[in-house]
Amino acid sequence: MQPTERNRPRKRWLSKKWAPYVFVSPFFILFAIFGLFPLLFSVYVSLFRWDGVSPLSQMKWEGFGNYLYVLELEGLDFRTVFTQAFWQDVYSRDFWRSLYNTLWIGVVAGLPQHLIAIPLAVFIHTQFRRARNGILAIYFLPFITQTVAIVLVFQALFSAKFGVINSLLTGIGQWEVAGFAPFSLMFPTEPVDWARPQKTPWIVAFVVWWRYVGWNTVLYLAALQTIPKDLYEAARVDGASPWRQFVHITLPQLRPMIFFAVTLTLIGNLQLFEEPYVLTAGTGGIGQVAETSAMYMLRVAMTDGDFGTASAVAWLLFMFVALLTWMNNRVLKPKD
Amino acid sequence: MTPLSLKKIGKSYDGRNYVIRDLNLEIRAGEFMVFVGPSGCGKTTLLRMIAGLEEISEGEVAFGDSVVNELDPGERGAAMVFQSYALYPHMTVAENLGFGLKMSGVAKAERERAVNDVAKVLQIDHMLSSKPKSLSGGQRQRVAIGRAIVRNPKVFLFDEPLSNLDAALRVQMRIELARLHKQLGTTMIYVTHDQVEAMTLGQRIAVFNRGRIEQVGTPLELYERPENRFVAQFIGSPKMNVLAASGNEAGRLKIHSAGTIPVPIAQPASSAIAAIGIRPEDVVLHEAGTPDTLAASVTMIEHLGDATVLYLEIDGADQPVTAKLHGSNKQYSPGDTVGLACVDGKMHCFNAEGAAIR
Numbered sequence: 001m002q003p004t005e006r007n008r009p010r011k012r013w014l015s016k017k018w019a020p021y022v023f024v025s026p027f028f029i030l031f032a033i034f035g036l037f038p039l040l041f042s043v044y045v046s047l048f049r050w051d052g053v054s055p056l057s058q059m060k061w062e063g064f065g066n067y068l069y070v071l072e073l074e075g076l077d078f079r080t081v082f083t084q085a086f087w088q089d090v091y092s093r094d095f096w097r098s099l100y101n102t103l104w105i106g107v108v109a110g111l112p113q114h115l116i117a118i119p120l121a122v123f124i125h126t127q128f129r130r131a132r133n134g135i136l137a138i139y140f141l142p143f144i145t146q147t148v149a150i151v152l153v154f155q156a157l158f159s160a161k162f163g164v165i166n167s168l169l170t171g172i173g174q175w176e177v178a179g180f181a182p183f184s185l186m187f188p189t190e191p192v193d194w195a196r197p198q199k200t201p202w203i204v205a206f207v208v209w210w211r212y213v214g215w216n217t218v219l220y221l222a223a224l225q226t227i228p229k230d231l232y233e234a235a236r237v238d239g240a241s242p243w244r245q246f247v248h249i250t251l252p253q254l255r256p257m258i259f260f261a262v263t264l265t266l267i268g269n270l271q272l273f274e275e276p277y278v279l280t281a282g283t284g285g286i287g288q289v290a291e292t293s294a295m296y297m298l299r300v301a302m303t304d305g306d307f308g309t310a311s312a313v314a315w316l317l318f319m320f321v322a323l324l325t326w327m328n329n330r331v332l333k334p335k336d
Numbered sequence: 337m338t339p340l341s342l343k344k345i346g347k348s349y350d351g352r353n354y355v356i357r358d359l360n361l362e363i364r365a366g367e368f369m370v371f372v373g374p375s376g377c378g379k380t381t382l383l384r385m386i387a388g389l390e391e392i393s394e395g396e397v398a399f400g401d402s403v404v405n406e407l408d409p410g411e412r413g414a415a416m417v418f419q420s421y422a423l424y425p426h427m428t429v430a431e432n433l434g435f436g437l438k439m440s441g442v443a444k445a446e447r448e449r450a451v452n453d454v455a456k457v458l459q460i461d462h463m464l465s466s467k468p469k470s471l472s473g474g475q476r477q478r479v480a481i482g483r484a485i486v487r488n489p490k491v492f493l494f495d496e497p498l499s500n501l502d503a504a505l506r507v508q509m510r511i512e513l514a515r516l517h518k519q520l521g522t523t524m525i526y527v528t529h530d531q532v533e534a535m536t537l538g539q540r541i542a543v544f545n546r547g548r549i550e551q552v553g554t555p556l557e558l559y560e561r562p563e564n565r566f567v568a569q570f571i572g573s574p575k576m577n578v579l580a581a582s583g584n585e586a587g588r589l590k591i592h593s594a595g596t597i598p599v600p601i602a603q604p605a606s607s608a609i610a611a612i613g614i615r616p617e618d619v620v621l622h623e624a625g626t627p628d629t630l631a632a633s634v635t636m637i638e639h640l641g642d643a644t645v646l647y648l649e650i651d652g653a654d655q656p657v658t659a660k661l662h663g664s665n666k667q668y669s670p671g672d673t674v675g676l677a678c679v680d681g682k683m684h685c686f687n688a689e690g691a692a693i694r
Contacts, residue, residue: 238436239410
């Protein structure tokens with residue numbers, strides 16, 4: 001019988017031995033090109049002076065010079081470390097100022113995110129049944145909204161002359177009963193100039209807080225749903241008030257999620273870029289009071305045309321994030 | 337020792353449909369009362385209402401003389417052991433045991449002493465610093481019971497506490513619970529769907545069905561004098577055979593088409609008999625064709641070692657009849673025809689509504 005087209009053995013173009021490797025290779029190829037290579041290349045670049053445009057042959061060896069340049073430690077008088085002058089000197093150095101700004105915004109925006117999100121999640125979890133998802137969606141909305149759109153709205157709100165915030169505050173401040181303004185001491189009577197440098201970091205922190213509080217609420221709500229109901233019932237039979245149930249059951253049970261959410265906030269806030277960049281139109285505000293480390297890195301790379309130093313900033317920032325995450329790990333990570 | 341009184345208790349989640357309605361029960365001081373019934377009969381709901389975890393829609397729950405309807409669970413003086421144990425996973429065994437005392441503001445030294453005492457009684461004193469995760473099912477059960485004991489409550493509430501344990505451990509814990517009740521003398525209410533647990537533990541048993549109590553009584557009362565078909569068939573294993581009876585002519589009852597038997601009880605109540613009940617252990621087998629027996633044929637045999645369970649088919653009945661024979665020297669095999677009868681005085685009679693007639 002003649003072999004038909006169908007049962008003639010197919011010719012293999014790939015041996016059985018190599019096929020598995022070929023099939024899993026796309027990930028590794030893509031990862032190598034877009035993940036591993038830039039990572040290693042940035043280590044390499046951080047040791048050279050390079051403007052990012054010139055041929056690689058024109059890179060100039062700097063060794064750890066870029067790192068030292070970024071850290072800018074020369075001229076600091078460490079004997080005066082306990083004086084204000086020393087820290088003002090530190091603050092005047094670009095990298096340290098950006099790091100301080102990043103940390104400041106990170107804490108002022110990050111801490112209240114969790115302090116509000118946990119009780120808020122508990123409130124939504126215990127008080128709503130059917131409306132829960134709708135309410136959660138409202139809190140989650142800022143998280144999925146374009147940063148630029150958010151910033152435009154906030155700029156309108158905080159506009160000195162026409163902003164809603166100012167008209168509300170001055171409205172309360174100027175409110176008079178029989179020729180006497182009772183709230184004039186606590187509230188402004190004249191429009192507040194929100195563009196002043198003292199206020200800029202606060203506004204950035206507020207926008208960041210506002211944006212991510214819903215995200216954290218979603219995380220905590222998910223964790224709350226996994227806590228067995230009978231633990232609360234046992235606690236009620238044991239005579240625990242709702243507050244003590246929160247302290248003795250909810251918080252300890254949320255601990256793994258607190259660790260996870262705080263880690264995300266930590267990493268996210270240390271890489272903070274979009275909100276301060278758009279809010280300050282890329283300048284970091286007057287005196288760079290709201291320039292974060294990521295913005296500083298961009299400035300060094302793009303404005304100064306110094307990719308070597310920018311890479312050094314990136315790696316220093318990475319080490320800093322790693323350090324803080326390790327500390328967070330020590331403090332919040334659930335034991336055993 | 338505190339008595340409990342439940343008066344006209346009703347429970348409804350939507351105001352229209354009642355899961356429990358007009359339920360009355362007096363539980364004596366120091367009594368071990370078991371609530372037993374099939375799933376969804378309202379026994380756990382009632383227990384949770386007593387504990388304060390479930391709102392009482394209607395009626396009154398009183399511990400001793402004081403009505404507790406409006407009291408928080410912690411204020412009622414009841415301790416509960418949950419089916420899932422509900423141990424606090426982030427606390428050590430000692431912290432779990434002492435949590436209730438801590439909540440009621442007992443000083444640390446006194447708390448530790450109480451925890452140690454209870455741990456000794458329950459033989460869990462060597463694991464006080466472990467977390468619940470590292471304990472076995474039986475050990476967790478002990479901790480859950482210890483957590484209830486340590487508060488020295490007026491009433492213990494158990495919600496199917498043994499159902500997560502394996503059979504051997506269940507028997508052991510059952511004995512320990514009975515011993516514990518003897519030792520403490522506290523009023524205990526125990527919910528289970530397992531009639532063996534109910535019969536072995538309860539001083540009195542309340543049999544629940546569809547949100548009502550069918551009968552309350554001692555284990556033997558329920559077994560020997562069930563008030564209706566539900567109780568008769570719920571208590572006892574294998575369950576009681578119930579056969580439809582008709583006729584009642586000339587003092588004889590016709591049982592399906594299997595034959596007739598003499599009416600087992602005195603006239604005139606006998607005229608209402610609609611069904612008879614025979615416990616498998618009360619079945620007597622005679623030669624086929626013996627007068628006053630029902631014609632039956634053996635369909636299946638189970639040898640349990642100490643007893644033999646026969647499944648018999650009788651003419652016209654759709655359910656097989658079960659017979660449990662102890663130490664019978666006669667060997668049966670499937671297909672044998674026999675004459676089925678009941679031990680004298682052990683036959684139960686029910687009217688058309690299912691109520692027992694005596």
